[in-house]
Amino acid sequence: MGAKKASPDLLNSSFSFKSLKLKTKQQELLLRVSILGLVYVLAFIARLFSVLRYESMIHEFDPYFNYRTTLFLTEKGFYEFWNWFDSESWYPLGRIIGGTLYPGLMVTAALIYWTLRFLRFFVHIREVCVLTAPFFASNTTIVAYFFGKEIWDTGAGLVAAALIAICPGYISRSVAGSYDNEAVAIFALLLTFYLFVKAVKTGSLSWALGSAFGYFYMVSAWGGYVFIINLVPLYVLVLLITGRYSMRLYVAYNCMYILGMLLAMQIRFVGFQHVQSGEHMGAMGVFLLMQVFYFLDWVKYQLNDTKLFQTFLRITVTSAILVGGIALGVGTASGYISPWTGRFYSLLDPTYAKDHIPIIASVSEHQPTAWSSFMFDYHILLFLFPAGLYFCFKRLSDATIFIVMYGLTSLYFAGVMVRLILVATPAVCLISAIAVSATVKNLTSLLRTKQKVPQTGSTKGVGSSKSSSKVTLDQSQPFQKNGAIALLVGVFYLLSRYAIHCTWVTSEAYSSPSIVLAARGAHGNRIIFDDYREAYYWLRQNTPTDAKVMSWWDYGYQITAMGNRTVIVDNNTWNNTHIATVGRAMSSYEDEAYDIMRSLDVNYVLVVFGGVTGYSSDDINKFLWMVRIGGGVYPVIKEPDYLVNGEFRVDKGASPKMLNCLMYKLCYYRFGELVTEYGKPTGYDRARGVEIGNKDIKLEHLEEAYTTSNWIVRIYRVKPPTNRL
């Protein structure tokens, strides 16, 4: 971001430009393009920390599914992929992959792969998948530049591009290896918004068409498209209310909505939701309202009689609202329009998920956001945001209204769920960029025109010639020079802190693949725990190909992708009952669990255990959610049975049911013999910091098959039933 501010100095002092004899405009263009080029590269390389620190691999959980499907797509072709019925997951139900995923990411990666092959670059599909997210992050910076240029000026565009290139809120989901839907979706989201704002500004059908295609790409890539289909109508509604209705708006919205809707229906997973689900009804209502507005405009033009028009207006509006209300009521009552889904509802009423949908509330990225997370992901952008808001309100236009609405709605949602910080990031960067750009521009122009009459020449400050005609805000500052310098130094200091913060956060916090764990040893050296892959490769090499593995759903995708074995449940949590069955098995006594496992044909059980290494997100810590989800379907499982005075314990004071349930036994089997920490008794659990309560565990129907070197993953074989006599 330093680049933009450096421009005036460069213009003044660089000799090379003068010797090249470029005109001011050409110089400016050259600077702009080179800054953008640098930002493009920066956005890419900042995301390579994970490759440097670990290796080129796919991260976390969901990306493994995406990787597996992409592999399938490149090997078998698009039609096979589209019709793929996957029998290796959700045993015995299976899963229709083509109809239950957003194919945008896989198709994008496959296209990049095929293009590279066509150009004779023989890369492995995994490398393409690993680098897809950084590549699209780079593209996002370009879109951010154009968006910033559209809502403010080129300077703001450049700053926005630089800010978003290294913003931790975005990096957290787009480092190399995090091959997830969000990687391309944020690009698609911002592109759609940019094209729509452009369409509203110009009233041009082609921009609206572009926006519709951007929307189509977004729908194909991520479920977050619901945000677009609700924000855009909301924006149109606000424009209507504030009396900013225009023909441009009419063209832009109608084209975008109708075409976008028709295109979105081509995605099987979305299907007819645009006309059937309650979440999409707002857009349709606004669409109809637009027609009413247009019709009224036309009638007004025809009538020429205000009194008659007033009466007409009242009748039309009332009847339109009545008809709309009745249609909505009938649609909902007859079941044609489905009510809002839980996830959507939990955004509007945040306490809803906690009470009603444990499977949503259990995911750590669905937790509400504390202030420190905002600070961590936005740093100084948070300070700049209110200033940017103020600038936007000072110069209200259709475009700034949009960015303000986008910023505020997404920021609210970010407060409800940690993961939605990602959606808010582009807006926060853009609005903060406006604050930085406008401030710096005012101050530098003041410094440069000091000798001249102080009331002129502020608008041409940094050479943003295109927007200078409509700049009304940048009043000349009658500050003293030293005041301006002090402020500038302050801003630069903040921005440099931002750069430092972002680099540190990217390198230390957001580049961990979470499938390979790293810890600091006693002497400050790095220790790598590669137990997950060890276990999955063991499964792949040592179990029959048709073996069924039961584990908690978190590990389902990884087992199918890396272990190549059938799983009972996975991260696509589409069938709550099935997950609850697994939760019930894990929280029952061994003999009861055995019956459940027999009925599901389970051959192996896999648990993740952190007691030896102190790894805290293991199955014991997730266990209460298994109980809750299991108990949600099977009332036999009761949470209080596993608690002592409302407290979750694993030591001697734990409840008897806890000490003898399957999960406890599998995690702590033979653990009682082990000394984990010097000076502590045997069976000391380092993740929870207690000595376990049941050291003498006997397994009856299962036997230990494999335990990884650091005990993080433990695999048990389910014994066949004994011979009947």
Added chain:
Amino acid sequence: MAISKELLSLLLLVFYLSSIASSSFSDPDSDSDLTNELVSLRSNSESGVIHLDDHGISKFLISSPTPRPYSILVFFDATQLHSKTELRLQELRREFGLVSATFLANNNGSDLNKLFFCEIEFSRSQSSFQRFGVNALPHIRLVTGSTSKLSDESGQMDQSDFARLAESMAEFVEQRTKLTVGPIQRPPFLSKAQISVIVAMIVIATPFVIKRILKGETLLHDHRLWLSGAIFIYFFSVAGTMHNIIRKMPMFLQDRNDPNKLVFFYQGSGMQLGAEGFAVGFLYTVVGLLLAFVTNVLVRVRNLNVQRLVMLVALVVSSWAVKQVVYLDNWKTGYGIHAYWPSSWQ
């Protein structure tokens, strides 16, 4: 802890003062008479929770021969403790009433008269409290038909049984009595009549609103209103207010080691206390607004000295706020954020 101790001593004192005249002059009422009396009491009471006193307890529980044909779920209440919000007595009593009302609504056979919901109030039924051996609240006790000794604590509802309010209470009852309570029917937030009135008002008001909107003379056309709304939403979000609402975080905690000291800041990321969020949100907002103020409003001030002074103050305040937030963040998350310099520089 401190509260229950306080309550304990209070109760003990009361017990010493109160006479322990337990009288069990029982009429040879047959079981059905007692049941009928309970039914009539229930029909006269709100949401079916019978208000019992010492006399009622001795009549329905002590003097009646076991096994009784009915079970009684007793809620122990104390008006003088309603001010102690951490006990949640009033909330629990409301939920208790809800379970009772649900039970009444979902049962209409012989099961209906097998379980009665009662409450006793401390100041009027001190000897009953003693008889039950209750010395800490909140306390809910199920007296089944076979329970002969009132001090038998097996029917006590655990803390975890009313953790999830009415739902978990109902589960407890269903588990112990083998009766069905059914899904809890909470009264809707707005009654049907209220909703219809609101809808009617909206429908009537719409044409007028639209007329004004078209004329362009509503509050909605005021920039300042929108701006302050926008700043408010920003503040609301970044202060983690949603976190406070969803997690029901208190504004501050009491220090465990020193009860007089209050803890305002919680160490550890992903969690926060109410006041902490607001303080930091305020710091965020102040810096941004000062920046906007300095570059947009201050320039219009004619007096140079005023300008300089205000600017100086703004700079000092901003840098202090930024420093404070960064310091707090490092303290809270435990991260030491530093720059990466080339190794040759070190």
